Amino acid sequence: MSVNVRGFSRRRDGINSWEHRAALNVATIRRSAPDVIGAQELRPESLATYRAQLPEYSCVIGPGAGRPASPEFNAILFDPARLQVLETGGFWLSETPDRLSSAWRARIARSANWVLFSTPDAVPFLHLNTHLDHLSGLARLRGSDLLVRRITALRDGDDLPTVVTGDFNCRPGSAPYRRFADAGFRDTALAAGGHERETGTFHAFHGFRHAVLNRVDALRGARRIDWILVAGGRQRLRVEDHAVVRDHDASTGMFPSDHYPVLSTLAVSG
Template sequence: MFVSLLALAVTMAAPPAKDPNDVRVMSYNVRYATAKDGENHWDKRKEFLAETILAFDPDLLGTQETIALQRDFLAQKLPGFGVLAAGRDDGKEAGEMMALFYKKDRFEKLDGGHFWLSETPDKVGSKGWDTSLPRMVTWVKLKDRKVASAPALVYFNTHFDHRGPTARVESAKLLRKKAAEMGKDCRVLITGDFNSGEGSAPYKALFGEQDGKPSPVVDTLRAFRPTADKEEGTATGFKASATVGARIDWIGVSRNWDVKDAAIDRTARDGRTPSDHFAVTAVLKLKAE
């Protein structure tokens, strides 16, 4: 009886079987490669991180804290993917990138670009409010090659400031506004490291009601798993045991998606994780008319 119950638990916890029409999404803060991380330095963990990504097999991947050499390494490991990325300092190669990767056999790129999380979002490298560093959003508009009837997909990837509380709230408001405007008559997807936990002011600014109106996007993990768990922390410090704490990495989607699965990827080896964040994932399906 014990074995049967255990088997049932494992079956229930497993993600749904792959459906070719599903969209598999992964968001990953990969920890910038020049950090002095000793045994956890990028050169010692990059293959493990790439293997973790490939094991999930995303159709869409958003990475944060990605510098140019990391973008290029991941592009090499993901040869069937298109890549869109720009440095936050100059809009080119300088500074961390919010890199987007998309499977080219699944999606056709229609448009794409970047904006900065500031009062002047179109100004390259601009800083806003009480932010400590330039912060930005990279976005891409995609056509689904497999589901011809599906509306276009507008995908945003970002990383909010780690110090400025006002900047995080205002960044969430700006992102919500952009998602509503740019995602009109489309599907919307948002990934990122928000440096804010569930229930925080930035979380409410992005996902909560505003002037009595629901947000255009919902939190995939909470949509799939309505009751929060104390072990939903996503910042690890490279320790596999660091599961308690704030869930600061989110995947948000518009309401015309069904969330078939949402999870925190706890992949580890010898007690160490591939990055100082756990990846977060979602499996999505276009909602029936």
């Protein structure tokens, strides 16, 4: 699962404040029951909620991003009964990736978090989780270049099954998307038989009404900006299914987040 948690609140949020939707957010994760989750915008308050209400998951927080006074994490949560951690690491999306920094006109510091897992059948796979900048197209492009280079180095020439989750803040067909595609990554939404311009994942707490309320999205197509990408291990990694998880509370109009989570079923074999 990949989910932009939006695990913080603004004064104007009202019903969409984290304190009001936290239980629905947790219930959505528990109902989907993923083995591993790439969570973006996980803040201290939402991290505390997950630790208290999702004790069945362990968490690799990764390097802090955002602003110093308001940090956020691209955390990777996983079921320790299903997956074993072999190695972890992370870096910032900048020209100095090994220290807290930002670059390329990014509004805030951005980061990537990765875990090398082993399955119950002792099949290793790499999971990287990230969040590209929401304003700077240059930061998204240079960030995706850096991500591909770092993933290539981590795989060290091996055909290691690799999963990338994230909020990429751009649509399929964009330059960052093509950068991953050129590096051999497959979009699980398409690999499972979907279409490039299918239902968007960002909805600003409006659900299906977002495309109607937002003229740009109505013209350019749905904002499918949350992706799960896979590469390598073609004999060991198979995409079986993909879904946009549209959970909401019909009685209150509340959503778990301003993004829909995305969920892929992947078969990993030895």
